Amino acid sequence: MATLLLRLPLLITRAVYATFSFYMLTPRRIKKIMERQEVRGPEPRFLVGNLRDVSSLVAESTSKDMESICHDIVDRLLPHYVRWIDLVRFIYWNGVEHRLCLTEIDLIKELLSKYSLWMTNGDDWIHQRGIVAPVFMGDKLKYAGRMVECTNQTLQSLQKAIDSGQIEIEIGEYMNGLTSDIIFRTEFGTNYKKGKQIFDLLTVLQHRCTQTSWCLCLPGSQFFPTKCNRKIKILKMEVENLLMEIIESRKRLPSMDGDVRTSWIGFLSGRDTSMQVIMDECKTIFFAGRDTVALLLTWTVMLLATNWSWQDKVRAEVTGVCNGKNPSVHHHPKLRLLNMVINESLRLYPPASLLPRMAFEDIKLGGLHVPKGLSIWIPVLAIHHSEDLWGKDVDDFNPERFASKPFSSGEFMPFAMGPRDCVGQSFAMMEAKIILAMLVSRFSFTISDSYRHAPVTVLTIKPKYGVQIRLKPLNPCENC
Ligand code: HEM
Numbered sequence: 001m002a003t004l005l006l007r008l009p010l011l012i013t014r015a016v017y018a019t020f021s022f023y024m025l026t027p028r029r030i031k032k033i034m035e036r037q038e039v040r041g042p043e044p045r046f047l048v049g050n051l052r053d054v055s056s057l058v059a060e061s062t063s064k065d066m067e068s069i070c071h072d073i074v075d076r077l078l079p080h081y082v083r084w085i086d087l088v089r090f091i092y093w094n095g096v097e098h099r100l101c102l103t104e105i106d107l108i109k110e111l112l113s114k115y116s117l118w119m120t121n122g123d124d125w126i127h128q129r130g131i132v133a134p135v136f137m138g139d140k141l142k143y144a145g146r147m148v149e150c151t152n153q154t155l156q157s158l159q160k161a162i163d164s165g166q167i168e169i170e171i172g173e174y175m176n177g178l179t180s181d182i183i184f185r186t187e188f189g190t191n192y193k194k195g196k197q198i199f200d201l202l203t204v205l206q207h208r209c210t211q212t213s214w215c216l217c218l219p220g221s222q223f224f225p226t227k228c229n230r231k232i233k234i235l236k237m238e239v240e241n242l243l244m245e246i247i248e249s250r251k252r253l254p255s256m257d258g259d260v261r262t263s264w265i266g267f268l269s270g271r272d273t274s275m276q277v278i279m280d281e282c283k284t285i286f287f288a289g290r291d292t293v294a295l296l297l298t299w300t301v302m303l304l305a306t307n308w309s310w311q312d313k314v315r316a317e318v319t320g321v322c323n324g325k326n327p328s329v330h331h332h333p334k335l336r337l338l339n340m341v342i343n344e345s346l347r348l349y350p351p352a353s354l355l356p357r358m359a360f361e362d363i364k365l366g367g368l369h370v371p372k373g374l375s376i377w378i379p380v381l382a383i384h385h386s387e388d389l390w391g392k393d394v395d396d397f398n399p400e401r402f403a404s405k406p407f408s409s410g411e412f413m414p415f416a417m418g419p420r421d422c423v424g425q426s427f428a429m430m431e432a433k434i435i436l437a438m439l440v441s442r443f444s445f446t447i448s449d450s451y452r453h454a455p456v457t458v459l460t461i462k463p464k465y466g467v468q469i470r471l472k473p474l475n476p477c478e479n480c
Pocket residue numbers: 118125129132284285288289290292293296350351352355356413414415416419420421422423424425427428
């Protein structure tokens with residue numbers, strides 16, 4: 001106790017200095033270094049930086065629906081970017097956090113391929129990537145089989161909805177349910193009713209986290225006992241408890257049956273991995289792998305429902321390649337048009353519209369000195385909609401562009417690139433191909449009159465009111 005009292009003044013001095021450095025010294029140092037290199041931006045306000053500018057611009061641009069179903073969505077979703085981009089590179093302040101916005105493809109490529117910086121600590125990531133990457137090398141045939149089974153069930157539900165007289169369907173809801181089911185069965189080797197509970201909790205958690213990201217970004221503000229923070233803490237605990245129950249029950253199984261052994265949990269449990277790491281990986285995969293694919297599918301259905309000629313072309317290709325059978329891993333490489341459609345959908349509506357990176361140390365990008373502590377934000381959505389890179393028809397749905405021109409990863413990067421790219425990329429593409437191939441074989445669809453085109457960003461790019469379509473059953477395939 002006496003030693004603690006003696007050390008108290010020192011501890012207080014340190015805490016005061018850390019706070020002063022966080023609010024004043026570091027931001028000033030970064031600002032000076034960047035200004036010397038002619039990188040400027042809007043004038044920040046004390047503590048809040050440009051947060052209010054950004055939130056009011058976004059609130060205004062998304063306050064109304066779009067007038068027609070057009071894909072020119074950069075002004076709507078990144079209005080602050082559009083306002084400040086004249087500066088080519090610009091810096092703005094998210095509270096006291098400085099964000100450098102880069103658009104030069106060469107620098108972006110260098111950043112993503114050379115550095116594995118993320119928003120988390122590098123060593124933790126290397127460890128986690130080493131654990132999670134082999135999980136995706138698993139049994140592709142088995143994964144594909146499960147995807148087909150789950151899709152069949154969803155298609156049956158759609159058929160039932162039509163048979164019961166439902167005229168229009170909100171397809172996003174079905175795609176969410178389907179991708180949840182696929183992830184859950186692949187991750188745990190079983191269709192477990194707790195999965196739905198976890199996904200529901202994670203959805204609420206995601207909304208809460210988005211809400212707080214607009215609040216003041218004060219250091220340690222996540223620890224303030226606010227109502228929102230308390231709710232987030234409780235939600236996180238509920239998710240962890242449910243996951244813990246499932247992992248424990250999987251581990252207790254005397255001999256893992258085939259499905260469980262080939263599941264990701266079966267794989268992780270078989271290695272010398274701590275419970276905490278397994279839980280962290282489960283959460284990452286849930287977050288990273290469900291919404292992204294569900295949104296890819298939802299936007300692609302919207303695009304095909306409004307572009308009938310492409311819907312017909314894809315259907316004809318699937319019929320020719322699969323010959324009435326369910327799509328198997330051998331069919332996937334032959335579904336070329338479907339692949340082009342998926343790529344075009346990922347270009348126009350990339351689920352991850354911004355990629356954040358953090359300079360944990362001073363780095364050099366081209367001739368640019370990026371000081372330690374500066375975060376770098378890559379506006380994927382704006383790059384995918386750049387007329388300079390994609391041509392005059394940049395905002396049109398034209399999958400043909402992926403037939404003729406090989407796009408370099410710096411121009412097209414829905415899955416990021418470099419050492420920190422998406423580990424689930426081939427899993428996601430396989431899933432999207434199977435689901436879309438089965439959907440177009442079973443139904444034709446058009447967009448409903450009630451559809452309101454209003455993309456919004458809630459971590460990922462979402463249709464604000466969902467995507468309402470009208471489905472018409474076609475001849476069922478022989479295996480369904
Ligand atoms: C259309 C679907 C998907 C898209 C567009 C997508 C996109 C991305 C992007 C852009 C990143 C990098 C994030 C960053 O660097 O800031 C990422 C990382 C990741 N994705 Fe995906 N993803 C998709 C599907 C999936 C699926 C299905 C899974 C797993 C089942 C998955 C698992 C992961 C994981 C674990 C990471 C973190 C990798 C790391 O930190 O090393 N993703 N994803």
